[in-house]
Amino acid sequence: MKRYRSMIRRIMEVILTFFLVSIFSFILMRVSPVDPATAYARRAMVSPTPEQIQELRVELGFDKPLVIQYADWVHHALHLDFGKSLVTGRPALTELVQSVPLTIKVVLIAALIEAAGAILAGCLLYLLPKAGRVIAGFLTLAAISIPGFYVASVYLELFATRLHWISVVGNSGISRFIHPAVCLALAPMCFYARLIRNELQKEEQEDYVFYERCRGLSEKRILFFHMLPHGLIALIPSFLQNIGLTIAGAAIIERVFSLPGLGYLIIDSVLNRDTPMIHLEVLFLALMLVITNIVSDLAQDRLLKRNLTRGENAQ
């Protein structure tokens, strides 16, 4: 019974999220101080006459009441028709579908780098002597405080312009994704390294660590085979959730690397106030977040259950 309840709740949340997001972006677009039809006309024509603007308004459907516009949009959206981009004139969905794989690749590579780097750095932070720990802790905090676009600029400046290790254009294969991914991964990596360090310090107080020391296991073995897995379990749900957030955050890095991914598209459409594209993009971001949230919830349930059964066995 409880299981069904939580399932119903989850489905409701998903539907509500989409509903809220779509209505939120819709209302804001229409209640904006700048009339969307005028803005579009200004861009499309040199000096539009009021009649031309009116024509465009009718053509784009901006003259109908808000509720009808929304209903129209939902009706079309359910048939996977999200309108046409006001800039390129191509279907919004096509534009989105073209750019998404790139971003997903970058984000997944970044997630791998984050996970590996965070575990390494977290253990290092934990193992360092006190003075080193303070300095390294400060460094990780500093890495979190530097904005991504500057990291990316410096990365390009250093490795591409000064050292010529990487080339900026004409990359193909994995090297096209790996450089943006490294820049994207830096801040979350340091963030999770700190969390892992905290978890390890917490685990150190647990009884089982004491018991394992008594058993005569080596400190390395205790750290890597006992404390680390325990500590990581607590962080996995938040890490999974973070992947969804990274998709949104990739916009800035992609812009610096001129990677035509989702982020690039988002910034472009915001700059051009391309309404149909913005609706679709925000909806897509919400979709990604919903997916990662559900995965993270499931992981949490599963891991918690495992921990509980283990606790019972121990008793």
Place this chain on the structure above:
Amino acid sequence: MKKSEKISIGICVFLILLCAFGAFFAPNDPQKVDLLGKLQGPSSQYPFGTDAMGRCVLSRVLYGGRTTLVIVLFSSILILLTGLPIGLLMGSARKKTSLLGESLLNAATALPPIAYLIVFMGAWGSGALTTMVAIAASLFLRVIKLAKSKTELEYAKAYILCATAAGASRLRLLFIHILPNILRDIILFLCLSCAEMIMMITSFSFMGLGLGDDTIDWGTMILDAQKVAYKRPDMIFYPIAVMFLCTLAFNILGQEKRAQHS
């Protein structure tokens, strides 16, 4: 609280205030264009030199800090004054909140702040006010959710039972007993999100989604400095450094509070 913690909190608060109110000590008018004296090196009149239009870099850095920090701090305080009481009241509602209400809150907080910025900027065009509204909107529901769940946790504790037994009213329970206990967590959250917001505002204005044409802010300065990096490679470091200090201070404050708590 240890002495070293007190000192580091003091330094951080000082840094943040310096960035926010530094504009009062600006040596020159940040908008004054002097095309004859452009791209000068540091001198006694222009401590950080001048930019491509001959404007004083130091004054612009200070005014840029004022712009950014006023947006961030003002929305945080607004949220603290509105979101926190609502969260407290919602958390104290004894009967289980409806499935719908909770789902609504979860759904709204699922969106990252950057999505709010995208929607607001796409709709209203970029500008300082839009940014402020977007930030406030993205934080508002998050703070309500956080305050609500914290209040629910506190309600189960023994001191609430004692206070109730002593005849405390609901409002007294909430604002005298529970509020001080959860305030720390809320401020921690706000400090961390302030750091995030500063970076986001700067990133957006770096990409051309600035705060308006005549507003001075760090992102635009960094962009301008990058264009003249071949002549004045040091110019980019001033806004970056000040901004870095500012976000670092917020992050340290957040960590500091967390350390105290545990």
